[in-house]
Amino acid sequence: MAKADYEKMLKRIEKNLVKHSKVTDGRFELPPVDVMWEGQKTYLRNFAEYPKIMRRDPAKLLQYLSKEFAVPAERVGDSAMFTGKRDPDDFTRLLKIYVTDYISCITCQSPDTRIEKEKRIHFLICEACGAKSTIKGKYA
Ligand SMILES: [Zn+2]
Secondary structure, eight states, rough: OOOHHHHHHHHHHHHHHHHHHHHHHHHOOOOOOOEEEETTTTEEETTHHHHHHHHHHHHHHHHHHHHHTSSSSEETTTTTEEEEOOHHHHHHHHHHHHHHIIIITTTTTTTTTEEEEEEEEEEEETTOOEEEEESSSOOO
16 A cells, blocks of 8 residues: 555544544433432442542542532542432432533533643643633532
């Protein structure tokens, strides 16, 4: 194969890859919440799964949930324990907001982002399209 043809072929493959990744970007599925009540406490038993999928600091996510619920929270193994009874739907709602406010790229909706701090301001850097935006949430 001539070098020019080979390069053309590579370009084509690259194009297809870009297209493909765009299609899958929107499918950032969160696992269903696994909530258990014990007395006046609520356990999110699969808490550890979320920061792993989101590629975010578990401590930050826990802090966010704790602040939003306005109750103390703590890690218990892979679970997170919250004071008071919380509805599973509340967790789902807050986790979805977290994805929108702290993870999804505003420009291309990709979840492949990371947080960078510059002069006390947190920015969301998109690894898919390179966009840089300020974070909407308060607890980055
Ligand atoms: Zn992007």
